[in-house]
Amino acid sequence: MAKERIHQDVVIIGAGMAGLTAALYAGRMNLATLVLENGIVGGQIANATGIENYPGFRQVAGRDLIATLQAQAESFGAVIDEFDSIERVVLKGSPKIVETTDHIYEADAVIIASGMNRRKLPLPEERRYANRGVHYCELCDGQSYQGKVIAVMGGGNAAVDAANFLTKYASKLYLIHRSAFRADEVSVERLRQNPKVEILLDTEIRALHGEEHLSSIDVFDKNTQTEQALSVDGIFVNIGVVPNTALFADELAMEDGRIPAGEDCRTVIPGVFAAGDVRVKEIRQLTTAAADGTTAALLAGKYIESKRGGNEKW
Structure with missing residues (x-):
């Protein structure tokens, strides 16, 4: 027809x-x-x-x-x-x-x-925690994590800029990236100088945990071949x-x-x-x-x- x-x-x-x-x-x-x-x-x-x-x-x-x-x-x-x-x-x-x-x-x-x-966090649990701890817009959702522990995933300029922005809210912030930084050195150095920030390079996020809301993530250090659990309240994904x-x-x-x-x-x-x-x-x-x-x-x-x-x- x-x-x-x-x-x-x-x-x-x-x-x-x-x-x-x-x-x-x-x-x-x-x-x-x-x-x-x-x-x-x-x-x-x-x-x-x-x-x-x-x-x-x-x-x-x-x-x-x-x-x-x-x-x-x-x-x-x-x-x-x-x-x-x-x-x-x-x-x-x-x-x-x-x-x-x-x-x-x-x-x-x-x-x-x-x-x-936005490229989604490539984990099967992503949908479960979408807007319950997993976010893709720091300008939209960052303020709701005032005084919380935040993780940012990514190593480009957008991710590092997001991390620098989110430090105004976070009590502690992890920057997690699977390889080396691709961001400009000025932004990276600003992040490094912030005492709230811990940078985990050559590190992958392997799993997400929590009941109604994200409460922790498992990360794997590719250099030491070790895995650890990090308590976080939210993760902002910026991988393109x-x-x-x-x-x-x-x-x-x-x-x-x-x-x-x-x-x-x-x-x-x-x-x-x-x-x-x-x-x-x-x-x-x-x-x-x-x-x-x-x-x-x-x-x-x-x-x-x-x-x-x-x-x-x-």
Whole structure:
């Protein structure tokens, strides 16, 4: 049976902060707006227990912030479709094609806001302790470990920066990495100078323990071939991220898995915009994702207007 073909002014791929903000602005411009999300609305931020760095909120749970933004977008007519997986995209030319399991959407403009996934702690117990001691965002969840023992897993700049940040909360902090540091020496030296910090290199985390919440981890020293248990209240995992861009790799060149696009969020394909964590940029925060979503939607609107007016320069 042939799939139904449906026209949309804008198709937004991803319903995280960038995608939902784009939907809000596109809806306010009276554009027929569809948001496709193959997982849960909100992405990673939906699981954040207490966000304290989003303007206008002393503290807000990720699910509450996302629910408010989703309601705003839908109030202006945006349609959000969860769990309809995208099978293929054709971004060059006009209209753009986004084919899902159930439909073929023809769009005048596409905003890619598909986000990224942090590499998970590769242990079978990870799911049991997710948000119960195992975390992936120190800015989101670090404050809840005030005066606690914290472990950070990873050896790159992101992990060392996270460890330096978390020392403001921790009574003691372990930095655990399976090999040598890959971070810059300035950040590493700052960490070494902190009396709260114990650095365990050439060390692997082998197991997690605890009842309702993480309480200890087993670590293995590859140099001495010995294993020990460490009492910890929480572990922050920072072993890299995987941008959700594989779907677009045939049509857009990538840089380390991300889509090159300037602060205007325009990609090399007219009418295709990249917003949020999928875009090549230095700073990735909720606020910058919202800014990208705003920019992408407003310029997508201008692009559509220019095409309808016969102006091909956009």
